Amino acid sequence: MKIMRVTGLLGATLCVLLSGAVMAGDPEAGKIKASTCMGCHGIEGLTNAYPTYRVPRLGGQHAEYLVDAMQAYKEGRRQHPAMRANVANLSEQDKRDIAAWFASESGE
């Protein structure tokens, strides 16, 4: 009986850990998935055309905000044709991984 309870507890803990891992986003996976993003966001001072303004810096930004930003482009809450196209086919996990990469310490 005691063994059952311990097993149950371990199972529950494992579930929580696994769901945490899925939620969190993996910066190493994100680094690879972000290769398209880095073509613009990885070049210091690169400008958007047209209108002309510098492409925003994302290094060190909150991951949660970045996931929402990508979702906003997908849903049309934020308007930017290139961004909309780039996020269109990203899964939830892709977005979390990419966000985790940009949120992690810059220059890694």
Next chain:
Amino acid sequence: MKSVIAAMSVLLLAISASAQAADLEAAETLANEQCAACHGPTGVSQNPEWPIIAGQHADYLARTLRQYRSGERQDPLMQGVAAGLSDEDIRNLAAWYARQDGLKTKQYQD
């Protein structure tokens, strides 16, 4: 005579430069009143739902504020704040936040 002309030129240059430069003191006051409660005292927000704006490019920040002001970008909180900002306020705030320590351009090391 030459030195007088030189001195006048320097003075004129200084005046035109200061007219165009952002008023960072005004920006800091405005930032404390309007922005700091959510974005933190220097633009490094503690709530992960709200973006860090410290160190962001000034032209991007200014464009974003103008988009909120016009309603092109929608967010109930930000549209409310941006509605009360003049072009000069926006220019000043964008310049001030761009100078704070925060965001960096993320780069591949190799």
